[in-house]
Amino acid sequence: MSLPPTARNIALFWSKVVKSPNACWYFVAAISSPDGYGRYNYQRRNRQRTVLAHRFSVELVHGPLDEHVVCEHKCNEPLCVRVGPGHLTPSTHSENVRYAIALGRMSGHTLLDGQGRSRYQRSLDIRDALAHGYDEEALLQAKTDYGRDQGILF
Numbered sequence: 001m002s003l004p005p006t007a008r009n010i011a012l013f014w015s016k017v018v019k020s021p022n023a024c025w026y027f028v029a030a031i032s033s034p035d036g037y038g039r040y041n042y043q044r045r046n047r048q049r050t051v052l053a054h055r056f057s058v059e060l061v062h063g064p065l066d067e068h069v070v071c072e073h074k075c076n077e078p079l080c081v082r083v084g085p086g087h088l089t090p091s092t093h094s095e096n097v098r099y100a101i102a103l104g105r106m107s108g109h110t111l112l113d114g115q116g117r118s119r120y121q122r123s124l125d126i127r128d129a130l131a132h133g134y135d136e137e138a139l140l141q142a143k144t145d146y147g148r149d150q151g152i153l154f
Contacts, residue, residue: 003042003044003047003049004044005042005044005056005060006044009042009043009044010060012042013040013042013053013056013057013060016028016029016040016053017081018130018133018134019082019134020134020136020139021134023075024075024077024079024080024082024087025080025081025082025087026077026079026080026081026126026127026130026139027040027053027054027079027080027081028079028126028127028130028131029053029127031079031120031123031124031127032120033120034118034119034120035078035119035120036078036079036118036119036120036121036122036123036124037052037053037054037078037079037123038052038053038054038078038079038081038123039051039052039053040052040053040056052071053079053081054071054073054078054080054081054088055071056081057071057081057082057083057088058071058083058088058089058090060083061083062083062090065090068092068093069090069091069092070090070091070092070093070096071088071089071090071091072088072089072090072091072095072096072099073087073088074086074087074088074089074099075087075088076103078119078123079123079126079127117145122142122143122145125142125143125145126139126142126143128142129141129142130142
């Protein structure tokens with residue numbers, strides 16, 4: 001990290017994370033458009049740094065990463081900041097793209113969630129669902145877009 005975080009910066013980061021008991025840990029603060037990734041801002045010695053939340057988390061575990069290293073979401077969840085084999089791992093850009101294509105996450109330049117909703121909107125929905133802590137039902141609803149008005153079928 002070009003600007004190493006303080007213990008206070010790290011504690012503030014974790015205060016913005018909601019951990020599911022058995023799965024992803026969700027960053028529930030700033031989200032960037034159109035990619036739907038979490039963004040974390042922190043200051044030290046009158047300098048400010050903005051970083052992808054998942055990269056910040058990986059750097060806390062693995063130390064500073066080369067600028068060419070990307071952090072791959074094996075869990076396919078843009079808001080996840082859990083480091084480990086089933087979630088976030090350091091990777092290369094080409095490996096990350098290959099993985100995304102293999103799972104159908106990437107088609108052209110469209111960032112949709114498979115239901116026609118933007119990945120950014122999906123991330124906002126998840127953040128709102130977890131605003132007061134972990135709620136499995138609200139999270140499922142936000143992920144699947146289940147609760148939206150689908151109109152009258154018959």
